[in-house]
Amino acid sequence: MWGRFKNTVLSTENGEDNSTKLAALLIAPALAVMGFIIVYPLLEALWLSFFNYQLTKPDEYAFAMAQNYGHMLKDDVFWIALKNTVFFTFATVFIGLLLGLLMALAIDHIAERFASIRGLILIPWVVPGIVVGYLFMYMFDVEVGIINYFLLKANIISKYLPWLMKEDLSMIAVIAAHVWNQAPFYMLMITAGLKAIPDDVKEAAYMEGASRWEEFCHVTLPYLKGILVISSLLMIIRNFNNFPIIWTMTGGGPVYATTTSVIYIYREAFEQYNLGYASAVGVVWVAILLIVSVVYVRSLQKDF
Amino acid sequence: MIMQKKGVFVWIAMALFAFVLTGCGGPSKPAADSKVVTVTFVNWVSAEEGTRDKMKDVIAQFEKENPNIKIDSKTVPVSDMMKQLTIMSTGGNPPDVAQVQGDGAITLASGGFLEPIDELLPKTYVVPQNILDASGLWKGKHYAIPWTPNENALWYNKKLMAQAGLDPNKPPKTMEELDQMVKQARERLPQDVVALQLDTTIRTIGLFDQWPFMLNFTKGVPPIDGNKVAVNSEGMLAYGEWIREQVKQGNTLPGKKYGEFRTMAAQNRLLFGFDGSYLHGVLKSLNPALTDKDIYETWGVTAIPAGANGKHYTADGNHLLVIFKASKNKEAAAKFAEYLANNTYSLTKYHLTAGFVPFGADASKRVPQFNESPLNKAFINDVLPSVISLPYGPNFAKASEILMSGVQEIITTDKPVPEILNKAQSKLEEIYK
Numbered sequence: 117m118w119g120r121f122k123n124t125v126l127s128t129e130n131g132e133d134n135s136t137k138l139a140a141l142l143i144a145p146a147l148a149v150m151g152f153i154i155v156y157p158l159l160e161a162l163w164l165s166f167f168n169y170q171l172t173k174p175d176e177y178a179f180a181m182a183q184n185y186g187h188m189l190k191d192d193v194f195w196i197a198l199k200n201t202v203f204f205t206f207a208t209v210f211i212g213l214l215l216g217l218l219m220a221l222a223i224d225h226i227a228e229r230f231a232s233i234r235g236l237i238l239i240p241w242v243v244p245g246i247v248v249g250y251l252f253m254y255m256f257d258v259e260v261g262i263i264n265y266f267l268l269k270a271n272i273i274s275k276y277l278p279w280l281m282k283e284d285l286s287m288i289a290v291i292a293a294h295v296w297n298q299a300p301f302y303m304l305m306i307t308a309g310l311k312a313i314p315d316d317v318k319e320a321a322y323m324e325g326a327s328r329w330e331e332f333c334h335v336t337l338p339y340l341k342g343i344l345v346i347s348s349l350l351m352i353i354r355n356f357n358n359f360p361i362i363w364t365m366t367g368g369g370p371v372y373a374t375t376t377s378v379i380y381i382y383r384e385a386f387e388q389y390n391l392g393y394a395s396a397v398g399v400v401w402v403a404i405l406l407i408v409s410v411v412y413v414r415s416l417q418k419d420f
Numbered sequence: 421m422i423m424q425k426k427g428v429f430v431w432i433a434m435a436l437f438a439f440v441l442t443g444c445g446g447p448s449k450p451a452a453d454s455k456v457v458t459v460t461f462v463n464w465v466s467a468e469e470g471t472r473d474k475m476k477d478v479i480a481q482f483e484k485e486n487p488n489i490k491i492d493s494k495t496v497p498v499s500d501m502m503k504q505l506t507i508m509s510t511g512g513n514p515p516d517v518a519q520v521q522g523d524g525a526i527t528l529a530s531g532g533f534l535e536p537i538d539e540l541l542p543k544t545y546v547v548p549q550n551i552l553d554a555s556g557l558w559k560g561k562h563y564a565i566p567w568t569p570n571e572n573a574l575w576y577n578k579k580l581m582a583q584a585g586l587d588p589n590k591p592p593k594t595m596e597e598l599d600q601m602v603k604q605a606r607e608r609l610p611q612d613v614v615a616l617q618l619d620t621t622i623r624t625i626g627l628f629d630q631w632p633f634m635l636n637f638t639k640g641v642p643p644i645d646g647n648k649v650a651v652n653s654e655g656m657l658a659y660g661e662w663i664r665e666q667v668k669q670g671n672t673l674p675g676k677k678y679g680e681f682r683t684m685a686a687q688n689r690l691l692f693g694f695d696g697s698y699l700h701g702v703l704k705s706l707n708p709a710l711t712d713k714d715i716y717e718t719w720g721v722t723a724i725p726a727g728a729n730g731k732h733y734t735a736d737g738n739h740l741l742v743i744f745k746a747s748k749n750k751e752a753a754a755k756f757a758e759y760l761a762n763n764t765y766s767l768t769k770y771h772l773t774a775g776f777v778p779f780g781a782d783a784s785k786r787v788p789q790f791n792e793s794p795l796n797k798a799f800i801n802d803v804l805p806s807v808i809s810l811p812y813g814p815n816f817a818k819a820s821e822i823l824m825s826g827v828q829e830i831i832t833t834d835k836p837v838p839e840i841l842n843k844a845q846s847k848l849e850e851i852y853k
Contacts, residue, residue: 258673258674283832369825371828371833388818
């Protein structure tokens with residue numbers, strides 16, 4: 117039966133079996149389903165962004181052209197959220213990457229009997245965001261937080277600080293939580309990269325008189341370049357979207373100090389039911405993410 | 421050719437078979453016993469440890485007394501309730517009845533999702549008009565069945581007051597007295613005692629918590645009243661300076677949700693709490709060693725201190741029951757809602773044991789145990805009459821965000837209060853224009 121189906125449906129007119137067509141036909145259903153569940157909501161959001169659509173004001177539902185986008189330009193909270201998103205994303209990725217690199221280099225030379233440490237270091241990576249959020253919320257608590265306790269004991273601060281209620285400190289707190297959560301991911305990726313560097317290349321560098329630092333700069337780092345680019349791009353996309361840790365720790369506050377775009381969209385859509393405007397902000401957000409994604413995909417295709 | 425046709429028939433037969441197996445053969449037939457209706461009830465009390473078993477018991481009793489009504493209780497966490505109900509409603513799949521809080525009823529009513537309860541609610545349930553209006557009056561119709569009160573009262577810690585040299589039987593009646601007592605207590609009590617339970621989060625609950633204090637400084641003039649906005653008034657400036665001072669002096673912890681102060685209350689580290697009647701039950705669940713006697717000896721309840729006009733205010737934040745417009749079982753849903761809010765069994769097994777006082781005018785007569793607790797008595801006599809409404813409506817969530825962001829800016833920065841409130845004023849004027 118399959119043979120008949122293959123012969124009648126998949127063969128070209130001249131009887132030649134076309135494997136490309138077969139492949140296309142086989143993946144078509146999956147593409148159709150994915151297209152529906154990915155493209156449809158995007159198009160729907162784009163469509164909604166042109167409407168004045170607030171669930172609590174059904175009488176005012178109307179086509180509003182680019183009104184939502186116009187409002188966005190003069191909405192100071194939108195710009196604050198965008199600025200916070202960019203700062204938060206790049207800070208978490210940069211610090212996480214640096215820490216992950218240091219950790220990977222440190223455990224790369226670890227004795228075999230301590231290999232289980234690698235597994236332990238990975239634990240933060242598997243902790244769900246909401247748990248990380250609560251964990252750090254209590255660690256940075258103004259009354260019972262362990263961070264204040266240690267800083268006070270070390271004479272770094274003179275009194276307990278309201279980490280989550282000071283505009284400058286709250287961003288530091290949420291970045292610290294994310295870095296703790298994500299550094300093991302970079303470590304994992306970089307460790308894999310380190311294992312792929314041929315020993316003889318390193319040995320050759322040392323034989324040429326290179327120092328440890330020179331070997332790192334001219335041998336190890338170029339080998340790791342691809343992994344560093346891809347993993348950081350991946351995390352830029354992820355952190356651009358990150359919601360649970362910030363929401364749990366600060367709810368976007370104090371004032372708007374840790375309000376990122378995704379938190380702003382959530383508030384507009386699910387607290388104020390302003391679906392039209394939330395969609396417009398979402399469309400801009402997706403556009404920015406798409407640009408980053410294109411860079412990411414191109415990086416994947418590039419030979420580092 | 422014949423073979424190909426046969427193949428097509430096989431495919432069609434298989435597809436039909438799969439269709440039947442998956443039960444997609446069209447609308448299902450009504451159940452054999454069409455007299456039994458199922459009422460879907462979305463709520464959070466069935467999810468919470470302190471109320472889960474009590475609610476289960478009340479539902480079982482209702483089903484026993486009403487064998488033609490089955491209750492399908494679906495639990496949703498309180499923080500997700502409005503989001504879930506909105507999604508269910510816009511998706512065309514709302515429940516019959518749901519539990520909401522504070523602005524929930526008017527928000528859903530303004531979206532056109534609710535059925536007015538004026539005709540549906542049995543006349544046996546008599547609720548004070550100020551409560552009925554504050555909770556659910558929208559465009560001349562009522563949309564909420566008040567279930568349990570959730571207004572804040574002043575909970576004063578008699579033991580800590582005595583320790584601070586204050587008269588434990590004379591709680592502060594005015595804001596001046598409150599400030600004076602806090603000052604004295606802070607000088608004499610240990611450092612880890614928190615003087616005031618104030619919620620300054622950017623949430624609608626934050627505004628619910630702060631509203632009575634705002635009105636105390638504005639002599640009862642709401643900062644937002646209909647489309648009139650006056651958040652940069654003299655009274656509000658005075659409120660701004662007051663709340664800033666409370667944080668600066670360390671009288672309260674900034675940015676804490678009011679629920680986060682309850683642990684301190686259970687540890688006897690809170691001097692003045694602003695919380696609901698159910699704090700009694702919460703204290704017992706946080707510290708199982710506490711007995712009713714301990715709580716009565718430690719805590720007293722009265723109305724929130726008054727401002728210059730001598731009037732006491734507390735903001736409406738009741739737990740409510742709403743019936744959805746799309747419900748096919750509105751009568752049964754209303755019967756069930758009335759049972760939860762007013763039936764003697766429910767009052768005894770749910771309200772009384774969970775620490776809620778009733779709204780029903782005759783409830784205290786039917787269940788005299790409500791009068792045994794001095795805390796309940798104070799709630800019924802002093803607190804419930806002081807309920808005032810918040811500016812609920814389609815803009816309430818946005819207004820709360822703007823106003824409470826302003827409050828947070830006041831308490832976390834040194835910017836001049838007028839500058840912050842003027843900014844909030846222009847933002848609010850924009851949305852209320």
